[in-house]
Amino acid sequence: GAGVSQSPRYKVAKRGQDVALRCDPISGHVSLFWYQQALGQGPEFLTYFQNEAQLDKSGLPSDRFFAERPEGSVSTLKIQRTQQEDSAVYLCASSAGLAGNEQFFGPGTRLTVL
Amino acid sequence: QKEVEQDPGPLSVPEGAIVSLNCTYSNSAFQYFMWYRQYSRKGPELLMYTYSSGNKEDGRFTAQVDKSSKYISLFIRDSQPSDSATYLCAPGSNDYKLSFGAGTTVTVRA
Numbered sequence: 001g002a003g004v005s006q007s008p009r010y011k012v013a014k015r016g017q018d019v020a021l022r023c024d025p026i027s028g029h030v031s032l033f034w035y036q037q038a039l040g041q042g043p044e045f046l047t048y049f050q051n052e053a054q055l056d057k058s059g060l061p062s063d064r065f066f067a068e069r070p071e072g073s074v075s076t077l078k079i080q081r082t083q084q085e086d087s088a089v090y091l092c093a094s095s096a097g098l099a100g101n102e103q104f105f106g107p108g109t110r111l112t113v114l
Numbered sequence: 115q116k117e118v119e120q121d122p123g124p125l126s127v128p129e130g131a132i133v134s135l136n137c138t139y140s141n142s143a144f145q146y147f148m149w150y151r152q153y154s155r156k157g158p159e160l161l162m163y164t165y166s167s168g169n170k171e172d173g174r175f176t177a178q179v180d181k182s183s184k185y186i187s188l189f190i191r192d193s194q195p196s197d198s199a200t201y202l203c204a205p206g207s208n209d210y211k212l213s214f215g216a217g218t219t220v221t222v223r224a
Contacts, residue, residue, distance in 0.1 A: 031210065057210070095210075102160055105157035
């Protein structure tokens with residue numbers, strides 16, 4: 001596709017449920033990022049992949065958060081046992097190269113945990 | 115203190131005015147600087163990208179970076195109602211992460 005796509009666009013979960021958020025990066029992009037954006041705030045870095053390797057997961061808020069990119073293209077962010085504080089927009093971005101390259105964002109998945 | 119501080123706004127300007135948006139940062143390792151525009155319920159859209167001190171112009175947009183004072187700005191000339199959005203500054207360093215400001219919401223009144 002022409003841009004980064006994410007699905008679902010909206011997700012409502014009951015507290016304690018597991019959720020999986022999908023990201024399809026721009027074809028051929030080496031780098032993939034996940035960010036979390038709380039209401040009224042800028043995006044906060046969660047994790048970074050270079051191809052299939054997860055090089056940095058320092059931004060993941062707890063061990064309930066897990067991300068993977070097994071074939072170096074599509075990525076999934078999984079949140080186990082969701083909590084109300086997990087409610088946010090989860091943004092995926094991809095980049096053609098490594099550090100210093102422009103990051104292109106998807107539309108995000110808005111997660112609401114009740 | 116956050117790594118990136120952005121004027122909180124919101125800003126409301128008449129159509130045709132110049133919009134001035136500012137950020138300061140504390141991390142000397144930041145090497146490149148991006149500005150993103152985010153419409154409501156959309157993902158951030160890259161507007162400007164620069165990696166040196168000075169000015170970079172693209173149409174009605176000018177990005178200004180002063181590394182010595184750790185100050186970055188975005189100017190929008192001849193603002194249009196379609197420029198109404200939240201603007202995010204996002205410096206980055208060689209560790210590939212972007213550090214975003216909280217965003218400034220701009221409304222351009224027709």
